Amino acid sequence: MSAFYQQYRNQILFSVMAGLLVLVAVIQSLSVSLTILNLCLISAIMALGVNIQWGYAGLFNVGVMGFAALGGLAGVLISMPPVSEAWQAGGFGILLGLLITVGTVIASLFAWSHIQHLKKQRYWIIAGIIISGYALLRIFFDPGVDAIEAIDPSVTGYLGGLGLPILVAWPVGALFAAGVAFVIGKIALGLRSDYLAIATLGISEIIIFFIKNEEWLTRGVKNVNGLPRPVPYEIDLQQAQWFQDWAMAVGMPVDDASAVFVKICYALLFIAVIGILLWFSETALKSPWGRMMRAIRDNETAAAAMGKDVTWQHLRVFVLGSAVIGLAGAMLTTLDGQFTPVGYNPLRFTFLIWVMVIIGGSGNNWGAVLGGFFIWFFWIEAEPIGLWLIDTLTSGMDPQSVVRAHLLEGAAHMRLMTVGIILLLTLRYAPEGLIPEKKRL
Amino acid sequence: MTDVLNALTLLGNFLIIPGLTYGSQLALGALGVTLVYGVLRFSNFGHGETMAFGAMVTILVTWGLQSVGISIQPLPTALLAIPVGILVTVVLTLLIDRFVYRYHRERKANPVIFLIVSIGVMFFLGGLIRFIIGPGDQIFFDGTRFILKAREFKQMTGLDEGLSLKMTQAVTIITAVIIVTAMFWFLNHTRTGKSMRAYSDNENLALLSGINPDRVVMITWILVAALATIAGTLYGLDKSFKPFVYMQLLLPIFASAIVGGVGNPVGAIAGGYVIAFSELILTFAYKKVVLYLGPESMELESLVQFLGTDYKIAVSFIILVIVLIIKPTGLFSGKTI
Numbered sequence: 001m002s003a004f005y006q007q008y009r010n011q012i013l014f015s016v017m018a019g020l021l022v023l024v025a026v027i028q029s030l031s032v033s034l035t036i037l038n039l040c041l042i043s044a045i046m047a048l049g050v051n052i053q054w055g056y057a058g059l060f061n062v063g064v065m066g067f068a069a070l071g072g073l074a075g076v077l078i079s080m081p082p083v084s085e086a087w088q089a090g091g092f093g094i095l096l097g098l099l100i101t102v103g104t105v106i107a108s109l110f111a112w113s114h115i116q117h118l119k120k121q122r123y124w125i126i127a128g129i130i131i132s133g134y135a136l137l138r139i140f141f142d143p144g145v146d147a148i149e150a151i152d153p154s155v156t157g158y159l160g161g162l163g164l165p166i167l168v169a170w171p172v173g174a175l176f177a178a179g180v181a182f183v184i185g186k187i188a189l190g191l192r193s194d195y196l197a198i199a200t201l202g203i204s205e206i207i208i209f210f211i212k213n214e215e216w217l218t219r220g221v222k223n224v225n226g227l228p229r230p231v232p233y234e235i236d237l238q239q240a241q242w243f244q245d246w247a248m249a250v251g252m253p254v255d256d257a258s259a260v261f262v263k264i265c266y267a268l269l270f271i272a273v274i275g276i277l278l279w280f281s282e283t284a285l286k287s288p289w290g291r292m293m294r295a296i297r298d299n300e301t302a303a304a305a306m307g308k309d310v311t312w313q314h315l316r317v318f319v320l321g322s323a324v325i326g327l328a329g330a331m332l333t334t335l336d337g338q339f340t341p342v343g344y345n346p347l348r349f350t351f352l353i354w355v356m357v358i359i360g361g362s363g364n365n366w367g368a369v370l371g372g373f374f375i376w377f378f379w380i381e382a383e384p385i386g387l388w389l390i391d392t393l394t395s396g397m398d399p400q401s402v403v404r405a406h407l408l409e410g411a412a413h414m415r416l417m418t419v420g421i422i423l424l425l426t427l428r429y430a431p432e433g434l435i436p437e438k439k440r441l
Numbered sequence: 442m443t444d445v446l447n448a449l450t451l452l453g454n455f456l457i458i459p460g461l462t463y464g465s466q467l468a469l470g471a472l473g474v475t476l477v478y479g480v481l482r483f484s485n486f487g488h489g490e491t492m493a494f495g496a497m498v499t500i501l502v503t504w505g506l507q508s509v510g511i512s513i514q515p516l517p518t519a520l521l522a523i524p525v526g527i528l529v530t531v532v533l534t535l536l537i538d539r540f541v542y543r544y545h546r547e548r549k550a551n552p553v554i555f556l557i558v559s560i561g562v563m564f565f566l567g568g569l570i571r572f573i574i575g576p577g578d579q580i581f582f583d584g585t586r587f588i589l590k591a592r593e594f595k596q597m598t599g600l601d602e603g604l605s606l607k608m609t610q611a612v613t614i615i616t617a618v619i620i621v622t623a624m625f626w627f628l629n630h631t632r633t634g635k636s637m638r639a640y641s642d643n644e645n646l647a648l649l650s651g652i653n654p655d656r657v658v659m660i661t662w663i664l665v666a667a668l669a670t671i672a673g674t675l676y677g678l679d680k681s682f683k684p685f686v687y688m689q690l691l692l693p694i695f696a697s698a699i700v701g702g703v704g705n706p707v708g709a710i711a712g713g714y715v716i717a718f719s720e721l722i723l724t725f726a727y728k729k730v731v732l733y734l735g736p737e738s739m740e741l742e743s744l745v746q747f748l749g750t751d752y753k754i755a756v757s758f759i760i761l762v763i764v765l766i767i768k769p770t771g772l773f774s775g776k777t778i
Contacts, residue, residue: 206758416571417568417569420567
């Protein structure tokens with residue numbers, strides 16, 4: 001039995017997962033099941049990104065939320081139509097502000113490399129450059145921002161995007177995340193591992209703060225709705241003759257059929273992306289590069305002694321993993337059709353993804369994918385299951401009872417506790433996860 | 442002259458008193474993080490939730506006391522409830538150590554594994570807290586709200602600007618001073634405190650000298666639980682209790698500990714005040730101050746603010762990054778208690 005499990009473990013586990021989704025389709029509805037499936041796929045991609053950093057290289061990145069949000073931002077900036085009044089009103093100020101920022105950064109980098117001999121004074125010089133750059137920035141930038149945010153604030157009040165197809169935003173989201181990851185990596189990768197954790201946690205909070213507050217760029221807490229879609233709209237489908245015939249053929253009401261059809265389209269897109277990513281990740285893991293990464297992970301000093309540039313490789317893998325997370329973030333906004341900065345919280349976007357990787361099996365791409373599926377499924381379904389469980393357990397109690405009401409109310413929070421317990425149990429009894437890393441000799 | 446006094450009062454009211462209060466809360470929190478780091482050698486992501494848990498127990502006891510009519514006017518009843526809160530939190534942390542951390546400690550797990558374990562504890566506690574008290578806002582402050590009201594101050598001094606001192610602010614600052622003093626006395630002058638410092642400094646040498654590691658770990662958790670409960674309750678009294686906020690507090694607390702030099706108690710306290718004051722100084726609108734100090738006819742359009750108030754928490758991180766780049770060991774080089 002156990003040998004059989006060992007041999008076909010992946011197939012068994014993935015079949016169980018598929019079975020669970022089918023079960024939801026039967027008990028709840030096909031539409032619910034597909035919604036869960038789509039988010040499972042996106043979670044799996046995020047988990048793949050984290051696994052590239054943690055599983056391959058042992059880098060502890062707790063800034064997943066920030067990278068996902070950057071990907072989402074790319075969705076807005078690429079696909080929304082530009083607001084030309086806003087550009088006329090404040091575009092000049094914004095562009096000038098950007099130029100000043102770039103100028104300040106270049107000036108301080110240049111100064112830094114040319115005044116190394118000045119020891120203590122160089123800090124003051126750099127600080128002087130940055131502060132004067134910042135003051136200059138505020139002088140030109142602020143009026144531009146005010147002008148932009150004043151334009152029809154209830155509908156636009158921001159610069160808008162480029163008006164390109166939203167699929168373009170996926171690679172761009174990856175690029176955004178990669179760019180920021182490069183900067184963070186440059187700063188934090190030389191430090192100890194838990195400093196990297198705290199640094200990434202902090203930077204992700206700052207990214208969210210930025211997105212929430214810079215309304216000229218993102219509309220902030222006012223959200224951006226109605227992002228264009230890569231798949232057809234339900235309403236168009238319902239009116240198309242071929243679709244009505246098809247719905248008739250499968251025997252579903254046209255409304256339901258159109259919703260299901262759209263979700264299947266998304267699922268196919270996501271499966272294509274995840275397929276490509278998995279192929280790349282598996283190939284990378286088997287390649288000499290993957291071997292070197294594992295060598296660095298398992299013994300940095302030895303790898304460095306063999307002439308491997310540890311910091312540089314860490315930076316590469318950090319940027320790569322973050323790009324994958326950014327891609328997933330862009331896909332998520334595409335699926336939602338809206339960008340809601342308030343929705344990003346570290347519990348759901350950072351720590352939950354980590355739980356997926358640990359439970360799925362760090363160092364194994366299939367494990368990360370499976371973890372993404374299982375944990376997301378559980379995260380969504382824990383609430384109805386918990387509610388049902390407590391309802392059943394307390395059914396003997398007086399329906400007016402305060403205790404019962406409190407328990408039912410608290411059921412929604414059970415999932416936090418349960419995820420915590422699952423994580424602790426996994427770390428203790430099965431630290432390798434559901435699908436352990438392949439043993440290589 | 443009055444203008445200068447007015448400007449100073451303004452700064453005192455909106456910068457110095459709030460800064461001291463918030464700084465004390467951060468310092469107590471950072472002290473807990475630093476103790477775990479110094480003795481158990483990992484960054485405890487569960488600390489925010491431990492604070493929330495302690496505060497929650499204190500709130501429940503406070504409600505109990507209020508319902509039977511016990512109070513210590515004009516002080517908030519919560520002060521009376523804190524010891525119970527500490528006791529329950531101590532039991533909880535010791536149980537968590539026994540069933541979660543000890544296993545990994547015995548196997549000498551990597552610090553990063555400990556960090557992930559503490560994330561698991563964070564999830565568990567977060568769920569437990571929301572399950573017991575719910576995710577909403579809880580207000581449990583009672584007693585006199587103000588020690589000094591802005592209006593009274595204006596009448597007393599005849600200035601245009603008022604200086605007010607809330608009861609919670611005074612309680613926070615005084616409690617912090619007492620706790621910190623007691624803490625340092627314990628670490629520097631008692632046998633147990635010295636053994637903790639020795640253990641943190643050099644584990645092997647401490648073991649050779651016959652220090653019982655289990656006892657050191659236990660004492661550490663007891664201190665951490667007590668500090669977390671006090672910090673959490675003070676923060677809840679001053680602002681309000683909301684489980685989610687405590688997770689957000691984790692970042693400035695870590696920043697305080699690292700800026701001061703992680704593992705170093707003096708550093709943690711200094712770091713707390715550095716972070717609190719820089720947050721306030723950078724996001725304070727100096728418009729009125731400048732108007733008072735500038736010439737009579739001066740007019741200002743802008744708020745004279747370095748950063749928008751929304752960026753408050755971001756400030757703590759910016760300082761963290763600067764310290765990490767320039768002096769990674771922190772202001773007071775850390776690593777030992």
